[in-house]
Amino acid sequence: MNGFQKALADHQLELNRGRTTTLQVNVGRLCNLACRHCHLSAGPERREVMTRQTMEEVIRFAGRHHFSVIDITGGAPELVPDIEYLLEQLAPCVQATMMRTNLIALLQEERRKLLDLCCRRHITLTASFPSVNRGQADAQRGNGVWEQSIVMLKKLNELGYGRPGSGLDLYLVSNPAGAFMPVDQCTAEKKFKADLAGKWGIEFTGLFTFANVPLGRFRNWLEKSGNYEDYMQKLAGSFNPATIKGLMCRSLINISWDGYLYDCDFHMAAGLPCSGKPRHISQVEQLEEGGAIMTDDYCFACTAGTGFT
Numbered sequence: 001m002n003g004f005q006k007a008l009a010d011h012q013l014e015l016n017r018g019r020t021t022t023l024q025v026n027v028g029r030l031c032n033l034a035c036r037h038c039h040l041s042a043g044p045e046r047r048e049v050m051t052r053q054t055m056e057e058v059i060r061f062a063g064r065h066h067f068s069v070i071d072i073t074g075g076a077p078e079l080v081p082d083i084e085y086l087l088e089q090l091a092p093c094v095q096a097t098m099m100r101t102n103l104i105a106l107l108q109e110e111r112r113k114l115l116d117l118c119c120r121r122h123i124t125l126t127a128s129f130p131s132v133n134r135g136q137a138d139a140q141r142g143n144g145v146w147e148q149s150i151v152m153l154k155k156l157n158e159l160g161y162g163r164p165g166s167g168l169d170l171y172l173v174s175n176p177a178g179a180f181m182p183v184d185q186c187t188a189e190k191k192f193k194a195d196l197a198g199k200w201g202i203e204f205t206g207l208f209t210f211a212n213v214p215l216g217r218f219r220n221w222l223e224k225s226g227n228y229e230d231y232m233q234k235l236a237g238s239f240n241p242a243t244i245k246g247l248m249c250r251s252l253i254n255i256s257w258d259g260y261l262y263d264c265d266f267h268m269a270a271g272l273p274c275s276g277k278p279r280h281i282s283q284v285e286q287l288e289e290g291g292a293i294m295t296d297d298y299c300f301a302c303t304a305g306t307g308f309t
Contacts, residue, residue, distance in 0.1 A: 003236060004299040011241040015250070015293045017263075022252040023094075024071040025050075025058055026265055027083065029257070031076040032105050034217070035128070035141045037175050039269045041216040042075045049075075050257045055086045057259050061281040062093045070097045071252075073265060078105035084117050091121040098124035103152040104145060119159055124169040126208075129153070130177060132195040140177045153202045162204040169205040175212050179227040181238055182209040185306055211235065213301040215269045235300035243303045249293050255281055263293045270296060 001009070008015060028049035031042035050058075062070065070090050077083055077099055091097045099118065106115060118125065129149055131137045137146035153170075157163060162170035172192060176182050189207035196202040212218050214231060222228040253274075254262040261279045262268040272294050273279065 002295060003297045004295045004303075007236065007239050007300070007303075008244070008295075013241060013244050015244060015247070015295060017289055017291050017293055018250045019289055020065070020251060020253050020287045021068040022071060022248070023062055023065070023067040023069070024073060024252050024254045024265060025086075025090075026073050026075070026254060026256055026268055027077050027080045027086070028075045030079050031074060031102065032079065033076070033102050033141055033145065035102075036217060036221055037130075037140060037177075037212045038217045039213045039215040039219075039266060040075065041220075046075070048257050049080050050086075050259075052082050052085070054257070054259045055082060055089075057280075057282050058086065058255055059089045059093075061255070061284070062090055064285065065287060067093065068095050070094050071100070072098065073100040075257075076102055076105040078108075078111055078114060084114055087114075087117055087121065087123060091123065096124060097121065098126055101125055101127050102141075103127050103129065103149045107148060107152050107155075115159065119161075119168060122167050124171065125156065125161060126171045126173060127153070128175075129172040129192075130174050132192055136177045140175075150200055150202070153196070153204070154200065157201075157203055162202070164203070170203075172204050172207045174207060174209045179212075179222060179225070179231040179234070181234060181304060182211055185209040209306075211238075211301045211304045213266050213269075214298050215266060232297065232300070235304050236297075238304035239300055240303055240305060243306065247302055249302070253287060264302075266298060266302070267294060267296075270298065272296060 029040050029042040029046035030049050032044055034043035078101060130140050134146045156170055160166035161168040174188060188209050192207050214222055222231050249264045252264060254265050254268050256262060256268045259281050261274045261281060263274055276294060
């Protein structure tokens, strides 16, 4: 029994799958950035990207089930060949489609076609923007990234993203710059909205604040800096049993870039498949409710504070 399972048992809780309403598709680990907090260790040197053949399998899988939301993530989804094809085919299958973005990849002129598709299909954009402070953001994501992010946010506003009544939702995601817990989400959202609107005239739909998950590049940094044990204790000490009922893994299934199923993107990063057994989407005809969800100690990051819900 790992530490997270023990915490569940101590609170007489179980973590079981409910009805799966969200399909999360990780299209690869290729990224133009190498952020310190990345649980996937994504970066420019990575070559894991979803092929057209696997995309076809994902489209068929989505057609066999009744999802409400499709969440496209990476890496940087913008860099994956045929990403426009995947989005175009998946969007009609669900009520809402969202794509994660680091903002910088969208700045490239060759992404104009992708942006046009996102506008036309009303695809929600969820953008990494860790801080309104230039120094903190660049320390986490790379020199010059903050300034380029501001430029892209202004461009998205010009297209209608984040503007009230446009139907084009733009969410920001803020992760701590170091080995500490995120600030209160409501407080942070008010500050982000006030600062971005007041200084740069930027609007956005909402903000999410999440704890960093101790995997990938972030775990490597924690270990090298001597912060790993303390950080794990902070996560475990911040365990909030009230988050269990609404955890995203209870209603989400993750597909990796090569077509295998995971309970979440973090399990994919750790190589922990659903039920502990690798299953390719081409072999799965139905998704069952009630099964136990795999856990590990890094799951404490999802139950700290308001949690990943």
